[in-house]
Amino acid sequence: MTVRVPAKKVEELLKLLQNCLVKKRLTLKELQSLTGKLSFCSQAVRAISQVTTVSTRGTSESRISPAGVFTDDLQQEANILLDNSLAANTKKAYIVGLERFSEFKRQYGLSDAWPPTVEQVVRFVAWLSLQKLSHKTAKSYLSSIAFHCKLLDVVDPTKNFIVSKMVEGMQKDKKTHDNRLPITLSLLQGIVSKLNIVCSSVYEAKLFTAAFMLAFFGFLRVGEIAVPKKGLTKTKLYLGKTIWILGSSIIKQAFIAARLRPEGANLCLEPNIIWWQGYSGLTLAESKKKFLSLANVGNSPDYIVLHLGGNDLGRRSLVDLRKLIVELFRTILSIFPSVKIVWSAVLPRSNWRYSDNKVAMDKARKRLNSHGSSRALACGGHYLANSDFGKFEEHLFEKDGVHLSTLGTDIFLSNMSAGLEKFIKHNTPIHY
Structure with missing residues (x-):
């Protein structure tokens, strides 16, 4: 038994659907006509779903799955589940973001193929900036592109380093002028x-x-001076956190550069105070003694950032370096029990003082970072991964292959500022 919808009826229904898709509004009569035709076709669909057809070879083959469900129905159910996974407001935001991206591509005659290229996304962010939109709006639009790329299982260009830095630039560039007059x-x-x-x-x-x-x-x-949340019975006066940053010449160089930047030595994190302590050639073995001397003169810290270990690799075994990290952490916590320790990842190098085997040294560096970060997280601290320096790139370093270039120092400071802000405000365990 074969149940079919007449070809003429199918053609009429397709034309009607195409006309409805083009229109923004439908009259009641048009909607009733569409509903009636769809209802008629659904009768035939139900009938087909209950029968088994016979092939030309004479063997019986089911047109539905063993569970009695069409493949199209499975896909439809998958789409429904994906649609339900998003909140209504998120869905609207994604739709708006994709519409703006499509508008941008049409305006400049760019290809509508997916995934979009990094160049297209870079120009899109620049276009949004010229439209005087905020960095939050740009992030929302980029999130819609990223979500669509994930659905299509293609490369996400919004995670590109240049794109993220452009959004960060929008945030710093679009600061509104405060027109409020001071209280006299x-x-x-x-x-x-x-x-x-x-x-x-x-x-x-x-x-x-x-x-x-x-x-x-x-x-x-x-x-x-106000209570930040309902239900709190005590008002806490917030006077900022004290942050120590202890390390070798990388920290010393970063401090010198920070003082010349508009954000200043506090990295625009006021009222928090940063106390930079960078010493050329400082090693893990020397850091304990240095810390004890600082503890006698400095204010009690809320956070201690440790950027150490690069000068020890190749000179001492990883076993010894792990012991030194454990001993340093115990010393810090014995003097300041409530302090939060932040392990700042050792950066890659092209020139290691105690070894010419660059591959082996880079592996040792990653293992040292793994141990230092796990110890910091285990005692309630944080990990600053410095992911922008995942591998050695010449333009980020000086000719000696050890110290950072001007660009590398700027990126290091920006990452330090963003990481500390997340640690203090949101207690985020890791900043990449």
Whole structure:
């Protein structure tokens, strides 16, 4: 038994569907006509799904799967599950992002093939910047492209180093000018004098008076003295974290460069304070003694960033270096029990002082980073992976193959700033 929809009916239905897809709106009559034709065809589909046809060879072959479900139905169900995995707002954001990307490609006559090239994405970010859009909007649009690439199982160009740095540049370039005027002493007196009128009690007026006076004379923002979340019974006065960065000449060079940057030595992380301690040629074996001397003169740190080990590789065995790391961590935690230790990954080199075997030295470097990061994470600290330096690239280093170039130092500082911000604000364990 064979059930078919007449060819004329199929042709009429296809034309009607094509017309409906082009239109933005449908009249009630058009919608009723479409529904009726689809309903008619669905009768035949149900009938087909219940029968078994006979092939020309005379053997019976099922047109459906053993479970009684068409392959098309499986694909449809897979699409539904993928669609349900996204929240409604996320779905809308992805649709808008892809529409803007398509608009950009049409405007400049670019290919609509997927995956898009890195050059297309780079130009798209530049186009968004010229449209005066924020970096958050750019990130949202790039997320839609990345999600679509993952669905198609193709290479994601949005993860390219240049693309991420351009978005970071948008964030720093699009800072809005603060037009608010500062609170003067006379203005403060005027505000305090009116509190008895606007407050519900004498206690409330005194409370706000104390808060405003503290904020004014302590140079604090209201957000720094207010309760950040509901349900907290105590107000915590946030005066910033103290961060030590201890390391060799890489840290010393980074500190010199940081002072010349607009962000300054604190890497634009105020009110947090960074205390840079970089010493040329510093080794893990010497770091314990150096730390003990710093502990006698420096303020108690909340974070200690360790960028050590590069000068030890090839000179000592990995077993000895692991013992030195364990001993250093114990010493730090015995003096500052609540401090969070951050292990900053040792960078690659093209020239190692104690060995000419570059392959073996790079393997040893990765193993040392693995041990240092695992120890830091195990005691509640963090890992700064410095993934931009995953392998040696000449333009990021000086001619000696050890110290960073101007570009390499800028990237190192940007990564340090981003990592510390995530560690402090979000307690993220690892920054890549």
